[in-house]
Amino acid sequence: MNEQGRKPVIDASLEQQDLFPIREVSRLTGVNAVTLRAWERRYGLVQPSRTDSGHRLYSLADIDDIRRILGWLERGVAVSKVASILARSHALAGQAGCAMGAWLHWQQQIRQAVQGFDVAGLGRLFDEVFAASTLDQVFAEVFMPVWHDLAAGQGGYGQASEWLFLDQFLRGRVFARLQLAHVPRSRTVLLAPLPGQCHELELLVTSLTLGSEEIGVTPLATGQPLQELALVCERMRPDALVLFSHQPPTAELTRRLTRLVVGLRCPLLLAGEAVEVAQDSLAGSPIACLGAHGSVMRQRLRQFLAGQLDT
Template identity: 70%
Template structure:
């Protein structure tokens, strides 16, 4: 490995830890440095360690992941979708086979909802919550059923079933949000972008975006975009996150850039809107967190650490 330009101490440290600078990773994988940085910044696909001076260092596991990414891209998978495939593969590699048990829980949830059985649904929620972490409770069990019912409301009875499940989940999520209101190192305001936004989508994003370091306060659907500077002035959050699972409407990107200049805190974009707007907002004051909750949390931490490029 060519480590020309690095001191002998740094070279020895890299060899001991099997860490490689970006130029060496580019050489052995055939992926240029610009693309590697874009995969990290835009999609969170690779997360190298950083030296004190900010230089990226990649492990052998990172290099293996890069080769897997190339394999999926060669199969025609969009780069924005590769992250979820890799994440699922990592879960399986560690022996966490979720498909069978989550499918079974989903079937039980559907049956309880079909019977409008609140007691059974309540018991199922507690069972799933005891067996899985918070992310999986929603992303692998309850929200897929909620989305399926929302998509099938043309069939007789499904609209009522969806409303029953939606009301149940909103109550459960809201309760957990209330319990999570304790002081954190950082406070984030989460608000929906103008346009379609279902309250449960926002509530679940707020619940899952929170961490031991980051507390989340919600602004509900109907929040006026132009009044956000006033809200931020009074609440003084560390960041303002705007959320939507729909593409940005014409002209909204420019409104966001103007809004960012009038806020007294950083402005960030999350949800599917962030995926579609990434290129258009590159270099602007608006940072994009992505659509997957794990990536949102990671990129939010990076932003507060000054390591996330806008």
């Protein structure tokens, strides 16, 4: 971090260039050159172009990918699994087309509003983004990338306050929308976080994006004990229990979840950005994987409740 605690800025002598040498990329991302080379050679992550003499040159898109990789690693995803996740992200970005420019523009405006602690400006941006985007895009492409960046960069003066400001604002807006959507549905689902593996905002956003006209989703508190979920489900009688996590379940957690299933009177499903990485380890178990992206999760949840999706 630089003295102001912001992300390192690109040198003025390089800012007009499209490509950056490995030493500059290391300075901008905090990842040393040895690690960058290892990611490329061993795992196929971030393939830079080369000069005639063989020196690596990285694009701005490469630098963004390196920051995404750091985010996945911080969430506990093995580096060997990151390539497939990154490839899916690139595919989705390619489908987005020209919308990407608008999303990046909104992200920049959001950062400026957050830095100024401008509640009114942030509120106007929130309404503007909602009017022009789908529910999934509002969070996955615009607000949550900024939230994640601020959460990962709290080493400098003022950054923790900026993240808390945006986090509080988004929790309030998402909670308000959940309350508006709180009407009787034909099917009900409980959404609970795996202990210590997500923030409240991530759970609230997932509750909002997972719901539909026929399925109502109720989030449980982030401190919900795993061992008491059978009791909660017995009393609330949901059609399914969805556990949310950004980290692939360990062998021990998988055993605990398998024991939990025995005591439940409803199906158990997993959702979250790293859940798809764990699908192979859960194959054949009574636990189904919903995935991470809003539309995919909603489709799989509907299919599962209709008996059309196997565990």
